Amino acid sequence: MQQNPAIELPTADAPIGVTAGWRQTLGRVLIVGASLVAIALVAVQVLRTLGWTTLGFQNWRPVAIAYLAWAVCLCASLVLTRGERGERAVFVLPAVLMTLAFIIFPTIYALFIAFHNWNLSATAGREFTGLENFRRLFGDRGFWAAMQNMVYYVAAVLAQYVIAFGLAILLNQQIRGRKFFRVVFLIPFMLSPVAVSFMIGKSLLNSQYGPVVPALEAIGFTGISFYEDPWLARLNIMIMDAWYSIPFMMVLLLAGIQGIPGEVLESAKIDGASSWQTFRHMIFPLMLPVSLTAIVLRVIFELKLIDVVRVVTGGGPGSATDTVSLFIYREGIQKTNVGYATALSQFYLLVIIISIAIVLWLANKAVQKVS
Amino acid sequence: MSHAVQKTGIYAVLILWTFVCLFPIFWTVSTAFKEAKDIYQGDLIPWLQFEPNWKGWESLGLSPDTIRERSGARDQFLKHASNTLTISLSAAALAAVIGSLAAYGLARFSYRFGPWRNKDISFWFLSQLILPPVAIALPILVLYRELDLLDTRVGLILVYTIMNLPIVIWIMRDQFNSIPVELEQAALVDGASIWQAFLRIVVPIAAPGFVAAFILSLVFAWNEYFFAVVLAGADAPTLPLLLAGQTSSQGTRWWSIAALATAAITPLIVIGLIMERHIVKGLTAGAVK
Numbered sequence A: 001m002q003q004n005p006a007i008e009l010p011t012a013d014a015p016i017g018v019t020a021g022w023r024q025t026l027g028r029v030l031i032v033g034a035s036l037v038a039i040a041l042v043a044v045q046v047l048r049t050l051g052w053t054t055l056g057f058q059n060w061r062p063v064a065i066a067y068l069a070w071a072v073c074l075c076a077s078l079v080l081t082r083g084e085r086g087e088r089a090v091f092v093l094p095a096v097l098m099t100l101a102f103i104i105f106p107t108i109y110a111l112f113i114a115f116h117n118w119n120l121s122a123t124a125g126r127e128f129t130g131l132e133n134f135r136r137l138f139g140d141r142g143f144w145a146a147m148q149n150m151v152y153y154v155a156a157v158l159a160q161y162v163i164a165f166g167l168a169i170l171l172n173q174q175i176r177g178r179k180f181f182r183v184v185f186l187i188p189f190m191l192s193p194v195a196v197s198f199m200i201g202k203s204l205l206n207s208q209y210g211p212v213v214p215a216l217e218a219i220g221f222t223g224i225s226f227y228e229d230p231w232l233a234r235l236n237i238m239i240m241d242a243w244y245s246i247p248f249m250m251v252l253l254l255a256g257i258q259g260i261p262g263e264v265l266e267s268a269k270i271d272g273a274s275s276w277q278t279f280r281h282m283i284f285p286l287m288l289p290v291s292l293t294a295i296v297l298r299v300i301f302e303l304k305l306i307d308v309v310r311v312v313t314g315g316g317p318g319s320a321t322d323t324v325s326l327f328i329y330r331e332g333i334q335k336t337n338v339g340y341a342t343a344l345s346q347f348y349l350l351v352i353i354i355s356i357a358i359v360l361w362l363a364n365k366a367v368q369k370v371s
Numbered sequence B: 001m002s003h004a005v006q007k008t009g010i011y012a013v014l015i016l017w018t019f020v021c022l023f024p025i026f027w028t029v030s031t032a033f034k035e036a037k038d039i040y041q042g043d044l045i046p047w048l049q050f051e052p053n054w055k056g057w058e059s060l061g062l063s064p065d066t067i068r069e070r071s072g073a074r075d076q077f078l079k080h081a082s083n084t085l086t087i088s089l090s091a092a093a094l095a096a097v098i099g100s101l102a103a104y105g106l107a108r109f110s111y112r113f114g115p116w117r118n119k120d121i122s123f124w125f126l127s128q129l130i131l132p133p134v135a136i137a138l139p140i141l142v143l144y145r146e147l148d149l150l151d152t153r154v155g156l157i158l159v160y161t162i163m164n165l166p167i168v169i170w171i172m173r174d175q176f177n178s179i180p181v182e183l184e185q186a187a188l189v190d191g192a193s194i195w196q197a198f199l200r201i202v203v204p205i206a207a208p209g210f211v212a213a214f215i216l217s218l219v220f221a222w223n224e225y226f227f228a229v230v231l232a233g234a235d236a237p238t239l240p241l242l243l244a245g246q247t248s249s250q251g252t253r254w255w256s257i258a259a260l261a262t263a264a265i266t267p268l269i270v271i272g273l274i275m276e277r278h279i280v281k282g283l284t285a286g287a288v289k
Helices: A021-050 A061-082 A084-113 A132-138 A141-171 A178-190 A193-204 A212-218 A230-258 A262-270 A275-302 A307-312 A324-334 A338-370 B003-031 B036-040 B072-108 B118-130 B133-147 B153-177 B182-189 B194-223 B226-231 B239-244 B254-284
Strands: none
Touching: A021 A061, A061 A084, A061 B133, A084 A338, A084 B072, A084 B118, A084 B133, A084 B153, A084 B194, A132 A338, A141 A178, A141 A230, A141 A275, A141 A324, A141 B003, A178 A230, A178 B003, A178 B254, A193 A230, A193 A307, A193 B003, A193 B239, A193 B254, A230 A275, A230 A307, A230 B254, A262 A275, A275 A338, A275 B118, A307 A324, A307 B239, A324 A338, A324 B133, A324 B226, A338 B118, A338 B133, B003 B254, B036 B254, B072 B118, B072 B153, B072 B194, B072 B239, B072 B254, B118 B153, B133 B153, B133 B226, B153 B194, B153 B226, B182 B194, B194 B254, B226 B239, B239 B254
């Protein structure tokens, strides 16, 4: 995460305030006009929804188009009234406006829904129930089983890290065909998790006709089923997940190792350090920041886990492989219990934010201590 | 440990991992050419243990004998494939453009938005990476119902664009930071506007980063399943949906799933083989100083 200070470019344009009068006027008219149209449209739609008027449109789509038009007018007006400062703002505005519309607004709306009992397929509609959803959440065994599984899945990231680190070190050795190995090791990352689920999770690990179970039985394991035994089912998910996630960590760690200056390792060699000592006292500490980035990113992605589990085990047996996302999906989409599911998702988001913040804080302290 | 033993060990592990990476792909592709009896016997090696046949491809209407005939299954497959292509290309292009613009602004100008400075705005964008899709999927589902965007390609394109923005901004900010400011300053002194300087000077130099951001967004959108299953249905379905819906009541038709999976992953394997350098560049952007 680079944190270069923003660089000031010399201002070639005239300073603010000297822009021509007509531009100022046009710019103001544009933004005020666009805002008024957009507000009027929203007001009419709200009144229509409340049943106070029959004016307005069938659905809210015109409001979305009005937002888009308003965004364009805002950019144009900034350029007209503010000159170069406006032009600069236009670089970042599309991303900001889009994020406001698709992340911030839905999140606020979600907070609103979370306090309601609302089933999309029931005719009763929305009903305000206050904290009821959150009270229900604390007694929901299925949800907490899924939360517990997330702990296991996140712990599995450490195993992925160890394997990825090992592979990265090997790829950094003087070897022939490095390019070939690098390309091949990256391929699992590209593949569709749903395809992987079918072909590894359901087919390769299948007890009847997959090659893995017979191979394990040949070396002495008996009665293996990757779907019926809770821990083996979890292992099934973890193997698949590791298979397409390891390349990501490996690539990050390899770049980190390649960034270690050659002299550092040379001097260790001259001092007579063994490979293990070099790793333990030189490479590993130098790699801590990269390792941290890789692990935190992987944990963040791991917490979103859903597709492989849905396809391979559907969360079973019982709720042994269930993930929070899948649980919320079943509650909100399949049972159309939007109110409760949204409350769950907001609670989950809060837990994620708090835990990631704590982890980052602890990790930063640890890194500072070492270096 | 002698040098030779060490070297052998290294190659042994590398080859073992090559096998781990490639065997599932071999399994997928070979299963697409098996029939039921080959699958239930667990046959592995084509020609030696089983005779490859076109059964899986027949069920998609893509085998040599069926390719000339009309086929509902093929139309179905092509509909999903073209949807996936349109949606992922549009979403990747949108995300790469919007994200690059924002990243350039954040790398070069100092913004002030109330108490927020560039660092805070950047963090605000990046922090969206932690947002689990499920947290916004439900409100977006409800909003899309009102906006009449459910089961439309536009709806999915917009969602995939927004999900890719943080990654693009991350990659491109790193890319722009590595370009010396002097180049743009020279252009500005010559009388170019900041937009001209950006388009003529910076964009060509930043092209590799842009390609990396585009490819990663493309891969993400191509494989995305969760939003597709929530927001799309009969009109705007994507390949992961078709694949996930394959378990039928008559038992699993592995040959047809494998053929479908092969068709869905082949473009990505090709991209991976050609674009490895760009993908690695994109993944490591900003993480390694």
